[in-house]
Amino acid sequence: MAMTYSEKVRDHFANPRNVGTLEDADGVGEVGNAVCGDIMKMYLKIDDGIITDAKFNTFGCGAAIATSSMATEMIKGKPIEEAEQLTNQAVVEALDGLPPVKIHCSVLAEEAIKAALDDYRSRKRDEIVHD
Amino acid sequence: MGMGKYVYMDQAATTKISERALGAMMPCFTEAFGNPSSLHEAGRDAEAVVEQARARIAACFHAEPSEIYFTSGGSEADNWAIRQGAALGAKKGKKHLISSAFEHHAVLHTLEALKKEGFEVTLLPVHENGLVRPEELKAAIREDTALVTVMYVNNEVGTIQPVEELGRICRESGVLFHTDAVQAAGHLLIDVKEQNIDMLSISAHKFHGPKGVGALYVRKGVALGNLIFGGGQERGKRAGTENVPAIAGMATALEESLENREEKNARTRAMQRKLLEAVRKIPCTRLNGDEERRVAGNLNFCFEGIEGESLLLYLDLDGICASSGSACTSGSLEPSHVLLALGLPAEIAHGSLRLSFDETNSEADADLVLEKLPEVVARLRSMSPVWKEKEDREEREREKPF
Ligand SMILES: Cc1ncc(COP(=O)(O)O)c(C=O)c1O
């Protein structure tokens, strides 16, 4: 019953890309809860509608760390409209699959990006109101 | 496969077969290969192996050979004892069963199944230290209690239950007492008579014997019904052609594990102390389970802000095999039921590490763990939002004006 992760997952898990925080982030999203195991926090830097930098902090299993890493790679340099379309299936495919019991962990990455973009938009709205 | 190029600190999951046990098995494949039920010489040779093994195993527990029944392992022995122990009670209208909250799933899931069949189950608390309290067992026993089953040593936290006392309470109340001794056999001295044990389960692969073989001790006079029907093996109680090589291997492994037990135990204890003292220095680390009343080869820690699976994967990358909770539940997403039973909040129970070791582990093994573990914990904490939040909170506290 040992769970086997693909080479890609193992690589992204062993050498996660974009780990960290962004002090001057334009959008921050946190999803998940510790009771089910995984928590993901996503930091985005956005310039002119383009995601110029993305960093994450994750508390979770190997699949959660690997999907965080892959998802940040996939949205960096992309317009926010495109990043918003990123699905967990796309992240899983890019990682050459995940064991079935771990699919739910990949949903977190998609949700974290959406939450960070929501945060970005609400900050924008606040700016407009205050101007 | 990088066979053997790792440090194995997961002896509670399973062990490598000893050379002596393997040596005892080999002739059973090639020479004593007969069917023990056959009348001819080949059959008699195989039967002799099985009966000698039965006597040798019985001697290790101060039991009679006729009280030992071979099974396919610990799970079958547990299922058999509990199902048929419950059935014995039900015949007399007793449909109440008592166990503990942190049993192995072989016990807990059997109890769940019996619940659906109309039995009532009381699970005794194991408290923060992972120990059942005899007075709480006494209070839980009722007129209609059919069976008490409490494990000897817990597989995750290694705590040793007060089996003799629990057995005495059951004996005095006329209630059948079973103990899952899978993690105790080969490590602790067990005397079924002195310890008032009616039924006891063991599994060979936990003491350097082969996998897929175990035994159930059933005290003479307990008329246990069958779990498996068929031929007349095991005095009509458990059908199926005997796994002769595995049975021979189990007997040898058990004897071997009890030879020089004190000396091996002292070595393992020393390794436990060394690991414990050093791992404790990692901040926000807790030892799970009683520090004193635990087997020499178990340590179980929680590291705040860290999830267990990623901890295991990073240790694996560093060539260290360990475990987070029981190997049987690694496919599930739930935090360990054992740690929850100890009262740990779910988010902390997710970050547990079980190191299990014995005399086959070297000082170098322990040194590698002590070199890598603090690095891995620090690395995972550096990417953990839970840990960051805790640090930020503590920072704010410090900056608060008085
Ligand atoms: C306490 C306990 N009981 C029962 C079992 C099951 O034994 P087996 O694997 O031989 O079926 C195990 C092994 O995981 C165990 O640790």
Ligand SMILES: [Zn+2]
């Ligand atoms: Zn996960």
